[in-house]
Amino acid sequence: MKKFSQIFVISYCFSFFLFQTIFAGTVVDKFKIEGIISIASTKALQSELLKKLDIKILDLNLKKTDSGWPVLRIEYDPDIISKNKIETVIGEIEDPAGHKYKVHKGPLIANANLIDEENQAMTILGDMTMDLKQVNNPTVDFDSSIKRGKDVFIKNCAKCHGLNGNGYGVVAHGFATWPRQLWAWYKADSAADSYLYWIIENGKSDMPPWGLVLSEDVRWDLINYIKTIKKPEEN
Amino acid sequence: MAEKIKPPRIRVSRRIKKNKVFKVKVKFDHPSFTGLAMADDTTEPVFNRAKPVTFIRNMLVYYGDELVSRLSLSSGIADDPLFTFKLKATKEAPVKIVFIDNFGKRWEASKEIKFKG
Amino acid sequence: MVGGLTIPLLSVIPSSNDAHGAVFQTPKDLENLTELERIHLPKISLPPVVEDGASASIVCSVDHPMDEDHYIKSIQIMNFADPIVIKGKFFLTPVNGEAYLSTQIRLSGGEGTVWVIAECNKHGKWAASKKVTVAAGGC
Numbered sequence: 001m002k003k004f005s006q007i008f009v010i011s012y013c014f015s016f017f018l019f020q021t022i023f024a025g026t027v028v029d030k031f032k033i034e035g036i037i038s039i040a041s042t043k044a045l046q047s048e049l050l051k052k053l054d055i056k057i058l059d060l061n062l063k064k065t066d067s068g069w070p071v072l073r074i075e076y077d078p079d080i081i082s083k084n085k086i087e088t089v090i091g092e093i094e095d096p097a098g099h100k101y102k103v104h105k106g107p108l109i110a111n112a113n114l115i116d117e118e119n120q121a122m123t124i125l126g127d128m129t130m131d132l133k134q135v136n137n138p139t140v141d142f143d144s145s146i147k148r149g150k151d152v153f154i155k156n157c158a159k160c161h162g163l164n165g166n167g168y169g170v171v172a173h174g175f176a177t178w179p180r181q182l183w184a185w186y187k188a189d190s191a192a193d194s195y196l197y198w199i200i201e202n203g204k205s206d207m208p209p210w211g212l213v214l215s216e217d218v219r220w221d222l223i224n225y226i227k228t229i230k231k232p233e234e235n
Numbered sequence: 236m237a238e239k240i241k242p243p244r245i246r247v248s249r250r251i252k253k254n255k256v257f258k259v260k261v262k263f264d265h266p267s268f269t270g271l272a273m274a275d276d277t278t279e280p281v282f283n284r285a286k287p288v289t290f291i292r293n294m295l296v297y298y299g300d301e302l303v304s305r306l307s308l309s310s311g312i313a314d315d316p317l318f319t320f321k322l323k324a325t326k327e328a329p330v331k332i333v334f335i336d337n338f339g340k341r342w343e344a345s346k347e348i349k350f351k352g
Numbered sequence: 353m354v355g356g357l358t359i360p361l362l363s364v365i366p367s368s369n370d371a372h373g374a375v376f377q378t379p380k381d382l383e384n385l386t387e388l389e390r391i392h393l394p395k396i397s398l399p400p401v402v403e404d405g406a407s408a409s410i411v412c413s414v415d416h417p418m419d420e421d422h423y424i425k426s427i428q429i430m431n432f433a434d435p436i437v438i439k440g441k442f443f444l445t446p447v448n449g450e451a452y453l454s455t456q457i458r459l460s461g462g463e464g465t466v467w468v469i470a471e472c473n474k475h476g477k478w479a480a481s482k483k484v485t486v487a488a489g490g491c
Contacts, residue, residue, distance in 0.1 A: 309436050316456050318454070
């Protein structure tokens, strides 16, 4: 009995050691990638990278990322390859269209703050008036409204507000105003409706006036859906 | 696309009469692109981010000391745009046009308005 | 280069009239505009077929007086199907004399609708749109 447990402990330790050397040494890192312009890009980047480095590519997430930039997740052994080396190699790979890829660095939104002159001009000539009206949410069947709202959101709003509502959609860098985190409205009560209704209908700064192209029913579906957007858990 | 950003250039009608409306054209060789691409158009949103963006953010028009117009812009504008708008010749004073891009860089040009005829 | 561009003035009558209402006013009958509609409806000049979506010439104007107490406050250009929906918004004052703006915008490929909203300081927001086909998209 004693002998058995000894062998057990030894073999357990051994297998633990083995496990450590093979798996526990690897780490997973995320790389924001510049230069992905086509389906061919996504393939070329991954296959060239695997040819050049002994790594494992977990996935390439094009649109549903925290920053709006495509993210490549790579598992590698830092004792063999450094993060710097991976970045260098990514920067050496050529896209089929001729340009090289690059690991994106820098702040989430690269646009500089407004300068004083702009701020001043915008108080004289800008979107200032907000004529909020009393509104009543006409929704009867909330579940189906929220479901419809989600589809419309993904099609029309996610490009700016992000698929998860974090404000960093793929195009959020392309204009002056940051679209904001919509999860501020999670579980908001009807007191928020006047404002939400107004801004979706009229737009403001770089928020488009959806009242032009989306019917009132659809806009209520969106309001109902926005109130279900939850801040994702930190990981 | 402009290789180098050149200072904006203003052109106005040759004959400007007092209290008449005249055209102002301003050309600004400044790159403007969305930085977007379509690597997978099967899921929404159909675009993905491919490059950092560059665009002109604001155009401010002063006539004399007065701010008379503001054009708020985005990367949905073409490279090296030519903007044309109108002004009423209320006074002999410079028209000054200021551009600010998304990096907060500022350019300006101005043109003296003198009445003729 | 400045002044060297002339933009072909194609039809300036807006071709569609399918706004959802909301706060945006559109004419009841495009063929028979009332005086209020005539002076508020934005005119859009944009070729029906755009070869290069990276630079589509557009001219927007409103036949409205620019008086101290009655004038067009802004002209906004949009395409809701594009990634960058709002191309630009021009804020005006009576000193502009006329509500007019000409520029070049980016449009993505295929069929789309360009919308223009004009806002009057007294009579609210007025919308017009124009269908456009873009041969080569310029996002």
